[in-house]
Amino acid sequence: MQKIPEPLKILVEQIARLPGLGQKSAMRVAMTLLKWPEAETMRLGKGISELRENLHLCHICGALSDVDPCSVCSDPLRSEDVLCLVSEWDSLLTLEEGAFYKGKYFLLGGLLSALDNNPSEYLEMDRLFARLRQGTINELILALGATAEAEATAAYVRERVSQQFSHIKVTRLAQGIPLGAEVKFMDKETLRQSLQYRQEI
DSSP states (O other): OOOOOHHHHHHHHHHTTSTTOOHHHHHHHHHHHHHSOHHHHHHHHHHHHHHHHHOEEOTTTOOEESSSSOTTTTOTTSOSSEEEEESSHHHHHHHHHHTOOOSEEEEOOSOOOTTOSOGGGTSOHHHHHHHHTTSOOSEEEEOOOSSHHHHHHHHHHHHHHHHHOTTSEEEEOOTTSOTTOOGGGOOHHHHHHHHHTOEEO
8 A cells, every 4th residue: 555655744734734624635735736836836835934934913902914013003193092902813804904993903812712711811911901001092992793702702801991991981893793793704884883883881
């Protein structure tokens, strides 16, 4: 029985670690790469390497960027007193595509499970509090979605922020977002209305 060559086996194992790809899908990807011209595979490898070298997290908001601070945080035309809290970078991108929000962002780093007993381990609460202590933020918009995890996270953040920063108004996206949905999958009009008609909680 013929064995898979070691270099191919290693590549397939690495590709299979990507989300949504199993061993068979990874083998198909690897075989496709073998059919590419060498220059194309070298360019892909270089792109992956440079991705790690040239991208980093913005030290202010936590977004992926090739400059630090990112273009949103360094934009002088953005409102300094409104901060939109999102769970991940792709939610920020979705909001930015609409071009209707003119404030700043902060990435929380994920969402809590409704049954999570130790939420402080998973969320960037210390960094968020450091940002709020700077004294420029008057409103914190929770743009976390309408899933059970988002609701649990919103309740946790609201409670923590209201305890330490009573002068900051905590709002959330309007309930135009359907239950069970995530911000990153919403259409632009739903997001625009949700931001425009946000509610204090």
